[in-house]
Amino acid sequence: MDPRYFFFILFTLPTLLFGQINENGIKGYFSFDICEAVDTTDVIFSDYGGGVSGNIIRQAGAMNCVMDCSIRGNSFSMNGLDEQIVFFSGFQSVFNTSDFSIGFYFRPDPGVTKMNLFTKAEMCADSASFTIDYNPSSNQIEATLAQNSSIRTKVTGKLDPDRCWQHVTFVRDDRNSILYINGEQADLATASTRINAKNSSVLVLGSNLCIDRFRGLIDEIAIYDRAINANDVDDLFFHPEEIINRDTTIFLGGSVQIALSKNCADSYQWSPNAEINDATVAEPLISPTATATYQVDMISSDCTAKDEIMITVLDPDDLDCTEVFFPKAFTPNSDNLNDFFRINNPYTIDELISFEILDRWGSRVFFTDNPFEGWDGNFDGQVVNPGVLLYRVRFVCKGVEQTQVGSLTLIR
Incomplete structure (x- = not known):
């Protein structure tokens, strides 16, 4: 030629x-x-x-x-x-x-x-x-x-x-x-x-x-x-052939809408195929009744790519909401390890009324009513100096309002 x-x-x-x-x-x-x-x-x-x-x-x-x-x-x-x-x-x-x-x-x-x-x-x-x-x-x-x-x-x-x-x-x-x-x-x-x-x-x-x-x-x-x-x-690295959703946690009765990154598949097969609205489509709706790991095969004529996602299912009736857990220290240095001070068991809370962090003089440096939101160690765009601070959280557990107070150590 x-x-x-x-x-x-x-x-x-x-x-x-x-x-x-x-x-x-x-x-x-x-x-x-x-x-x-x-x-x-x-x-x-x-x-x-x-x-x-x-x-x-x-x-x-x-x-x-x-x-x-x-x-x-x-x-x-x-x-x-x-x-x-x-x-x-x-x-x-x-x-x-x-x-x-x-x-x-x-x-x-x-x-x-x-x-x-x-x-x-x-x-x-x-x-x-x-x-x-x-x-x-x-x-x-x-x-x-x-x-x-x-x-x-x-x-x-x-x-x-x-x-x-x-x-x-x-x-x-x-x-x-x-x-x-x-x-x-x-x-x-x-x-x-x-x-x-x-x-x-x-x-x-x-x-x-x-x-x-x-x-x-x-x-x-x-x-x-x-x-x-x-x-x-x-x-x-653009992460092709991956489940965009990462491992996640839902309450019993909830669902996860799957999203896939770009791939060359001609067909798809999800397993286990129970509790999936269609196990042969790229992005199904998964509604598990128990914690499980789901795998997708992205099938083309000459190659099959695979990925998986673990979905943890929590039953609210089995959760103890009488105590909210926090880490004792955190290191907000942008290394993706302990960069936020947040509630460790947010799924146990019926309702979060307030989550505050106070400095040694009692001034508030952080506030949220979102149980999944954490503090990054900054206040008004400025880093807060290392040291011991206080947190105060008000939440509802089984219809009863509770308050929990504790200390945390900010390390830089």
Whole structure:
């Protein structure tokens, strides 16, 4: 087959495209969302980056844009035979000695042989190179950064067997090579010296230099000329194929309306299927009579993604509402651990009349009548100094109003 060349047209980064993505140091972002057929063989790609360009080599006449299975907008399909994406000017020096990061989504077709995702190498021997490969037999990613046979790092990470779309980020930070899978750090390796991976080759997605070309879908490629941090990596992970509702608690007789994030399923199956209004739809209404964990299979022709939610059911008649429980201390430092001082058993309260927190002089620094609302340690937009404070809560238990007073320790 006669391969054809097709161009990425790259412009300035608009904030609206990325939302929460940190644009600092980004060299190129390839979403494949604008993909228009000019004729039977040509495709125009309009995307965003720092003045870089690249070509797509693909089967003549093929239409590679996939609209019904992607992370956002379109994804790009590669046949594993004669198609690859070649990144030209603007990228080559990024992978020499400087820090860099590359993140992307991929959804491989079923297979048993190792496939290349990214390569910047002149030969297969132990020479200066950068490669990211997918090994289906071990279900893992293997990323190698090398100067020669002795100065090199290799990091590996297992993919999530319950996902079809997988997100991979490789970060080179000085002598460290760090691999993230689906937003979580999977591996770290440190070289004896800073690796110089300089070579004359271009960066290629789906090279067949050493192993098979990648076969499957690719989406949302981000390339940075800096080492991004864990928060940046998390921003690149959009949580596809997940139940948006997280584990939750309801009263007996209540229901949970399920919401799913974007996925490529052709059909759905929920289990257990009892107490679900329709176990074959994506987003059913679940009305459990007892605590249970529900699993959804998001089924497509070549892959099944899975997720689950635990719904805890409370019977109000079984709850003891005579005492309200609080933590003795809390640390509002934005680490997502004990950042709020709140009622630990809000479901036991028939009615919350008031929940107040007072400083040592008796001045009120927090008030709510919502049993699920907590205090973040601030007052009038200013942080409250560490120390001991008082709380006072008035609530109704089985028709009787009660008052409970206690102390708390704010730690910073």
